[in-house]
Amino acid sequence: MVADDVRRERVGGEVVDAARGRTGGLSLLGASRGSEVPEEREPGPLADIRDYETADEPSWLRCRVLGLLGTSHHDVWQVRHRTDLELVAAGDNVVIGLLDVSVPGAEAVIDAVAVHPDHQRRGLASALLEQALRRLERCGVRTLEAWVQDDPALAWFERLGFVETERHLRVHASAAEVGTVLSAKHGLEPVGAVLDVRIERETEMRQRFERVHVRRRVIRRIRP
Ligand SMILES: CC(C)(COP(=O)(O)OP(=O)(O)OC[C@H]1O[C@@H](n2cnc3c(N)ncnc32)[C@H](O)[C@@H]1OP(=O)(O)O)[C@@H](O)C(=O)NCCC(=O)NCCS
Known part of the structure; x- marks a missing residue:
């Protein structure tokens, strides 16, 4: 059209x-x-x-x-x-x-x-x-959603009428860190990983990993 x-x-x-x-x-x-x-x-x-x-x-x-x-x-x-x-x-x-x-x-x-x-x-x-x-x-x-990690972006979304509906942690494990939690099969060696974890485990994850972000789902209703 x-x-x-x-x-x-x-x-x-x-x-x-x-x-x-x-x-x-x-x-x-x-x-x-x-x-x-x-x-x-x-x-x-x-x-x-x-x-x-x-x-x-x-x-x-x-x-x-x-x-x-x-x-x-x-x-x-x-x-x-x-x-x-x-x-x-x-x-x-x-x-x-x-x-x-x-x-x-x-x-x-x-x-x-x-x-x-x-x-x-x-x-x-x-x-x-x-x-x-x-x-x-x-x-x-009907709805528009986004996943947000940074405070300035969150401030922008909230200013534009988006509301948070859920959150979790996103962990970016380095080569050194990933071996402590993952093992691969078939002779493969993990050199890094991106992992999602429940928010309740934030303290533990921050102790274990360098790069941990809180990821928020924000949503704005467009039509009823
Ligand atoms: C988030 C982003 C897209 C906003 O773009 P922008 O054109 O600067 O935003 P606007 O000018 O439309 O902002 C409107 C309002 O949002 C809020 N806002 C925008 N940027 C903000 C910031 N850095 N800190 C706090 N509030 C902010 C303010 O209320 C602002 O109104 P004000 O300037 O009168 O105070 C921009 O900061 C950006 O590119 N950030 C990096 C990329 C990113 O994080 N993207 C989101 C990934 S999920």
């Missing part, structure tokens, strides 16, 4: 494209770049909120890596994983914010949200989320 109607709105001081299909069926996809109505812009918008494009990949990856600097996420994606809803905040066509959402059914999950450190606390992630919520709501999605 081709979404062909683009509303331009101001959200948090930025210009945001909200795409809406006219055919009755609704899609997570926004308007294609080609169908964007050339309108006069407000002076100095921080970024366009729009769909991810293949040409964004290098700056998307840079934004994700830089956005995660200083957080507990040490994983660096060398390639992009495609998902159902992919939004970017682009300034001069360079990605400075991103939001990926998996939509397997009525319960959607945030796969990635990150804003370039030079552009944080300017409403970009909030504008990305607003756009995503609008599209998810139109597609009949």
